[in-house]
Amino acid sequence: MPKGSDDTPVLTQVSVLSLALTAVFATGAFIFAQSVGKALSRVNKLVTAWLFFDALIHFTLEGPFIFWSLVSTIEKSTHVTAQVWKEYALADKRWGVSDPTIVSLEILTVFITGPLAVFLIFAILKNKVYRHFIQIVLCVCELYGGWMTFCPEWLTGSQNLKTDNFLYMWVYLVFFNGIWVLIPILLLCQSWMEMTGTGQVKQTKVVESVTTTSDTRKYNTRSHNKKRE
Missing domain, CATH: 1.20.5 (Single alpha-helices involved in coiled-coils or other helix-helix interfaces)
Known part of the structure; x- marks a missing residue:
């Protein structure tokens, strides 16, 4: 089995299952967008797929994280829903010990950002006039969550982050957090173009x-x- 620079296995059974579950969520999101958004443009189908994927992650993965972090810690939990977070905690220790900042951000994510993603899907499908207002609020929440997750850690020397393992660094920390930065920025650009008429002019x-x-x-x-x- 491939190993990182510290001889830690790059891929474990839990990591493979976690990545497979993410792939299943992504596939399901695209199927959902194609089935319910037949009349939508290609761009809006992709946006709908992302929003459905986003909501799935928030509710099915981050929801249990909040529960186990409030009643105990991820490290102490033996429940199957805590295993994916035990795996992620290998890359960022704070997720295993009920760090107050992380838990606070996840509460915001599950109870505000998740429902906003569902609401935005509805607004897109029904072509509501407030669609881009909701989209902007959602994107700002996502970007705020990413910033407050990592900025305090950077300012204190990133002591909780494991950066000498390829899987933990480039897949868990960079890729999976990066898409929640890049996609919200792209959606903000889309909203700007629509609200200023740039998209309509084109x-x-x-x-x-x-x-x-x-x-x-x-x-x-x-x-x-x-x-x-």
Whole structure:
């Protein structure tokens, strides 16, 4: 089995099952978006898939984390729902010991961010006028959570982070936290474009270009027919 620089196994049974569960969630999210969002644009289908994946992670994984962290700690829990967090705690020790900052952020995530993701799915599917307001609030919450998760740790020397193991560093810490930074930023850009009309202007130009091309072809066809007559 591959090992990290400290001879710690890179892949364990729990890590493989955790990654597989994440892949199942992602696949289910895309299937959900395709089935309920048939009338949506490609971009909005992708947004819907992300939101469904986001909500699944918040409710099914982070919900149990809050429970076990409040009644005891992840390290002491033997329940199956705590195993994924025991694995993640190998990369960031704070998740195993009921760190007050982490638990506080997860409470915010499960009870506010999760429902907002579900509400935003509804707003997208029903084309509600408040869609982008909800999207902005959700993205700010996600970015705030990421910042407050890592900034205090960086300021204190990252003593709880394990960075000498490829899986823990680049998959758990960088990749899985990075997507909750990158995607919210992209969604904020989308909201900005829609609210300022930038996106609509581009769509209008495309429609005008297609219409002009179509009219030109019709005119050329009529002219060609007249010449033949």
